[in-house]
Amino acid sequence: MKNFFSLSNLEKEYGSIRDLSKKILSGDIRTLSRCITLSESSREDHQFFSRSVLEKVLPMTGKSLRIGISGPPGVGKSTFIETFGTFLVDKGKKIAVLAVDPSSSKSGGSILGDKTRMERLSQSDSAFIRPSPAGETLGGVSRHTREALLLCEASGYDTIIVETVGVGQSEATVSNMIDIFILLISPGGGDELQGIKRGIVELADLIIVNKADGLLRSEAENIAREYNSAVKLLRPKINKWNTRVVTCSALENKGIEEIWSITEEFFKKFDQESDLSAHRKEQFQKWLREEITQNLNKQIYSDKKINDLITIYEKKVLIGEVLPSAAAYEIVKNFLKK
Template sequence: MDKPEKPISALNERDGIAQPESISPQAIAHVTQLRKKQPSAEELVKGILNGNKTALSRAITLVESTNPLHLEKATAVINSCLPYANKSVRIGITGVPGVGKSTFIEAFGKHLTGLGKKVAVLAVDPSSSLSHGSILGDKTRMEELVKDADAYIRPSASGDTLGGVARKTREAIILCEACGFDTIIIETVGVGQSETAVHSMVDFFLLLKISGAGDELQGIKRGIMEMADLIVINKADGDNIKRAKLAKTEFNRALHLFPPKASGWQPKVTTCSSITHDGIAETWQTISEYFDLAKANDFFAFRRSEQNSYWLTETINEQLKANFYSREDIATLLKQNKKAVQNNELSPFAAASILLGRYFGLNG
């Protein structure tokens, strides 16, 4: 008589069907091969002028690189794209963390692409001062806009740049314009640092606020308020609508205390909801009114000329700094002098004088 089979325990696993590979080895090999092949400057420029987003991304990666070997190639790409740039409007958007910048930009960007515009978003993510890493999660937060064929989102790490503007954002603007994007949006970190950098590279500066943040009546960050061309009270929906309207009134009163702008524009305050999209169309209408005024009185062209002059000196300063710290003899002398300064054997000013003297060849 056959012995009865022993019942199978629920704790035992049955042999299943092996799952197929989720990614084809052939596809991996193909992508790896493509990554190894570095396109020439001419190929990148051709792709950019044809509206190829992949070529645009590779070119921005190139100009962001700190590798000295990439500088010549990046410069060639920028110079070739420059004649096709300056045909867009540049909008800077800032606000404290939690104000809803990414959600606002997605709703605003979708509105603009709905009007037939091509929108590029240069989003700057904060870098850790400890690990120097960045999450770069703006593409995840703007999941609808990132799928829009007429939109392009490029997150970059802020690094140690004051104001939260990536070191090569200015060059990225030129590349995006050459790629055919007519509206460039620059999102800053918004952590309370100087916003001068972003203000110096845009035509319009938008400050996002939320009601109930406690700063309506305390001077309201005079520096950034004076730079703002438009203040938008975000999250004006649900139970927050009344508070948003009250904040709008308070900010309007504050704006009248500031001196008039050289553009002849009187800054405005509006409310909006990035969730319901109420006020998004009105925001663009206000920005359009500003551009009509600035172009009519030639302030727009004057502002662009001032930006070019500012970024000439900024680029010189940046390249001098990079060259200074990259020299091996300076690095060795810096290490020695830093130790002397820490031990109070040498003042910081004397140490700096010695280092600069070596750099410029004044003291051998």
């Protein structure tokens, strides 16, 4: 790739790309964190720099189980990841948790709360927990998270958990970077079937009704039954895989074993019947296309002259003089001429 930035200053500050990539491969956590931070930076030279490191280690990526976990706030995602993650660490796995929270810039983030709810996991040497900051766009979040995911894989993490707040569009984006999509729901939150967006339910390979303990237990089991009949109507995403529904208690550590065995079963099936690597190639293709669109968008809107032109056309559109489609055509034509 042609080098548009002077990287020598960055190499002086952070180390050479060669060294950094070696450290990533050796599992050095400080370097991993630093490279993720650089890829999240709004500075293009930082992004370019971290991409250069990532490109060097790219052949060592793609070997983890990528698990997406989603669900409305308060459903118990962080608690579940603590329990499930600790269970996996005890099995000898290395876990990276990437939390995507597009709302975190407004709320100040749930990061502090998460750290305390993932206390055991965050203290483990075999776990790496990293919240993704809110990008200005979902596209930003998705690129950060994808790059962080690949960097973690290169660092030797064999299980990557990507957590999203199940409130919107971010699920579809995240489902395009993971292998298995797990949806958490819980009783008592008023999230009956209609409360959770249908689209999210359709993405789920596994639905977990959490908080199946104490007084909530029978309600949790009822909800699981409801979902079980509802998902039968959904088309299986991959060959012969029907969305499964189970109950668990993240707090009391119940049902975790079964969830792991379903996950393993899923990966086995996936690998045999749909070929995991083909799936990942497809994801890379989509990523490329997404990036092209976002890059173009960014370039158009950051061009002063084109922005002036947009303002002019906007006025014309608003008084009904020009059709939006015709205006867009002219604006893009002008942009391409430059």
